[in-house]
Amino acid sequence: MNDPIFFGRNTLVWIVLIAITWASWLAGHSFGDASTAGVIILLCAFAKARLIISEFMEVRTAPLVLQWLTDGWIVIACGLLIALSLGSP
Amino acid sequence: MYKPEHSERHLPGEQGIWLFVLGDLVMFTALFAIFLTYRAADVQGFAQSHRLLDQGLGMANTALMLTSSWCVASAVRAAKQGRVQWSARLLYGGIVCGIGFGIVKYFEWSAKVSAGFSPQSDDFFMFYFTLTGIHLVHVIIGAIVLIFLARFDWSRAAPGGTALRNLESGASFWHLVDLLWVILFALLYLMP
Numbered sequence: 001m002n003d004p005i006f007f008g009r010n011t012l013v014w015i016v017l018i019a020i021t022w023a024s025w026l027a028g029h030s031f032g033d034a035s036t037a038g039v040i041i042l043l044c045a046f047a048k049a050r051l052i053i054s055e056f057m058e059v060r061t062a063p064l065v066l067q068w069l070t071d072g073w074i075v076i077a078c079g080l081l082i083a084l085s086l087g088s089p
Numbered sequence: 090m091y092k093p094e095h096s097e098r099h100l101p102g103e104q105g106i107w108l109f110v111l112g113d114l115v116m117f118t119a120l121f122a123i124f125l126t127y128r129a130a131d132v133q134g135f136a137q138s139h140r141l142l143d144q145g146l147g148m149a150n151t152a153l154m155l156t157s158s159w160c161v162a163s164a165v166r167a168a169k170q171g172r173v174q175w176s177a178r179l180l181y182g183g184i185v186c187g188i189g190f191g192i193v194k195y196f197e198w199s200a201k202v203s204a205g206f207s208p209q210s211d212d213f214f215m216f217y218f219t220l221t222g223i224h225l226v227h228v229i230i231g232a233i234v235l236i237f238l239a240r241f242d243w244s245r246a247a248p249g250g251t252a253l254r255n256l257e258s259g260a261s262f263w264h265l266v267d268l269l270w271v272i273l274f275a276l277l278y279l280m281p
Contacts, residue, residue: 045275084125
């Protein structure tokens with residue numbers, strides 16, 4: 001456990017999270033097609049969620065059952081919300 | 090069954106907090122699904138109201154949440170290395186970010202209310218105020234927990250790892266709050 005507190009793995013994760021946030025904001029403003037933008041935005045959001053779970057919440061080194069449960073939530077929730085975002089009245 | 094003495098893998102915090110985390114994720118996912126269902130029935134109306142949100146403030150709040158999680162995760166790492174002073178400082182850093190989040194949220198809501206919007210304005214604003222409100226309650230609870238953890242006197246910690254487990258439990262709850270915001274932000278502020 002000699003990973004540096006500053007400028008270590010957590011900092012890299014933070015940089016990636018900020019970058020994905022920026023990219024998803026751009027996606028919302030770049031795509032004329034709202035449906036496509038929505039899918040990209042949700043995929044970005046759940047990519048961030050997985051990073052937070054895996055790295056900040058340390059699930060990466062947690063018992064495998066927790067990895068499966070959280071990965072399961074990511075897949076099911078992301079799929080469900082994308083499907084609902086594409087739904088029409 | 091998880092057998093810590095036979096595994097190198099480590100559960101961060103008490104099992105109970107993870108039951109809560111998973112349950113809260115399921116509950117919020119249901120709320121998100123309901124939001125998107127209402128949205129599908131009135132895409133134009135939702136888009137129109139969505140455009141009235143201040144994306145800049147939303148981005149600021151996202152940055153604050155992500156930074157607060159960095160602080161808290163780093164605080165746990167510091168504590169594991171025995172650097173308890175840094176651990177406390179980093180926890181206070183996370184708390185300050187959380188307070189900043191609350192302040193931004195207050196100004197954001199005030200602006201909306203002053204402009205005449207309320208949860209009764211339309212379905213989008215009902216979801217906006219309700220979801221961000223429930224989330225803010227989580228932020229407040231999480232911040233209070235972090236304050237207790239930051240004030241903990243490690244020199245009086247009993248052997249056996251309870252103090253570190255408590256820290257990890259509080260940290261896990263805080264990261265949940267960050268995680269929920271990340272999805273919320275995408276649904277309310279980013280989705281066109």
